[in-house]
Amino acid sequence: MKKRILSIMLSLVIVVTMSFGMTSAVFAADMMNPTMIKSQVDGKSVNLRAYSASYEGNNFICIRDFANAINGSEKQFNITYDKNKNAVMIVKGQPYIAVGGENQPGNRSVEWSSSSVPKLYVNDKKVQYTSYSIEGNTYFKIVDLMQILNINATLDDSNNTIKVDTKKDFDVDFQKTAASGYFDFLHGTVLGNAATGEIIYSNNAENKVAIASTTKIMTYLLVREGIDKKQISWDDDVVISKAAEAVSSSEDGVIPMKAGQKVKLSDLMNTMLVVSSNESATALAEHLSGSEAAFTKLMNQKAKELKLDSAEFYNPHGLPVYTSNLFAAKLQNRMDAKDLFELSRYVINKYPDILDITSKTEISVDSLNFKDVNTNRLLFNLNGVDGLKTGTTNRAGCCIITTMPIQKGDKTERVIAIVLGAEDSAERAEKPAILLQYAKQYYSNK
Structure with a gap:
């Protein structure tokens, strides 16, 4: 099952699609399957928590994991939750600072768990990307993060790994996509x-x-x-x-x-x-x-x-x-x-x-x-x-x-x-x- 989910995710990255949604939502449990996506970020091996919908083509990466993975790079970003706005706040260029033990499996921040249907802001600008909040964590399509952060990603066929290069800008292989x-x-x-x-x-x-x-x-x-x-x-x-x-x-x-x-x-x-x-x-x-x-x-x-x-x-x-x-x-x-x-x-x-x-x-x-x-x-x-x-x-x-x-x-x-x-x-x-x-x-x- 995990191999199939990974295959779906990798094929999604090949065509470099982007998903834009008006609001966020909470996935029903029977529609989503938790998984781990194997990746390399600037040569460093990283496993990213993810959810894959039961229908193909919808795979969402834990944004905290991704923020932690690219921390210290030119494309780093911080992510917080604004209670007053009921909004996820992404600030590009700032280092990611974890709240408590939020990156530890099973340890959920009380602050984040209240954000089941967050609005989204990037550098204080309201945006309309699709995101989902599950058990206190917010999940994005990796291709949306690629566009938001202007990051490139490719597929390594030899080991089925998504390779993220923060030094390269977002790009699309249009001929292959079409x-x-x-x-x-x-x-x-x-x-x-x-x-x-x-x-x-x-x-x-x-x-x-x-x-x-x-x-x-x-x-x-x-x-x-x-x-x-x-x-x-x-x-x-x-x-x-x-x-x-x-x-x-x-x-x-x-x-x-x-x-x-x-x-x-x-x-x-x-x-x-x-x-x-x-x-x-x-x-x-x-x-x-x-x-x-x-x-x-x-x-x-x-x-x-x-x-x-x-x-x-x-x-x-x-x-x-x-x-x-x-x-x-x-x-x-x-x-x-x-x-x-x-x-x-x-x-x-x-x-x-x-x-x-x-x-x-x-x-x-x-x-x-x-x-x-x-x-x-x-x-x-x-x-x-x-x-x-x-x-x-x-x-x-x-x-x-x-x-x-x-x-x-x-x-x-x-x-x-x-x-x-x-x-x-x-x-x-x-x-x-x-x-x-x-x-x-x-x-x-x-």
Whole structure:
């Protein structure tokens, strides 16, 4: 069993995947198996306490063990628990100082045992990596620690040992990762240059699939063009309709809104992009065109104008639409990843200030008595990410358009990564993070 668990862990390191989670959790006992992972840290043999989920691909290392293993290196870090914040605090560059006998098997710190569902901070910045607290110890995926600490790890095939080198920076063998099938089961993947349109990597890029709330990039584009034409204004008071109220009160509602309520157009644009408010998208569409149907017609016309041949829109938000037939069809906005990439780069190039909105990690709207965080987890974990849009439906899976500037000598290249059909929000953050890491390597080598 241990050999199988180790094999899973080692194969995970080979493809160098990363997992990002919104919150921490406690694993049920029947889902987890304690084990020890054999490793070498800067040539020193170390056994790391770990838990392996009963389903493959989820292995979590005791962060205290890892902190102790790299103590004294350039990548050392200290880890404490803040009772007031109910948070695990990681401080890079500081030596790890054990509390009492916390590194001794069976000896649990009372302070740590209270942190069953901790929040996470790295150098006082709140982040959203997946972690689990089990019996008073916090466990991370080793690949997440690799990214947090900028540490490289490789597999020694001769003795099935993970070799951690604190003197080398985080790196991904992208060709091996892609060849392993890492992206194959997504609905579509594209990584490309926003300015030139160069495609750096793609897979299933011409599959016409449901795109969920990434739809709202087209909605934003049409509203901005309406503002340019003086048809509407950022300062308009938008009157919420019964249709928008119905969306708000449905299971897909994000912000409570009532018919007759007035909301600034600028607030609707912000909430549509940052927290993916479906009612905001409906209200904006009606304000510009009079009805969702009329606005949707504009969406499809714009898609033709931009030669997005795979695009097919039914509404401004991306939720399913059911036909009125006895055997109702479940219609969803759809497009292939290649066209969604083209749409995204068109919007970013025409209206680069969209990034002023999509880079916000949280939003507060006093008039709506509403406050929440951005749905894009990469904004919290990956420096430089400044957009762009997430989306989720049962048919579409978890989707994301993400973008960041990458330095290439004295020049900056902006890249866009599209991932459609991730199976959950953790994979939705994991896969584009690998793509963006590859983009950094791609341009550093050119």
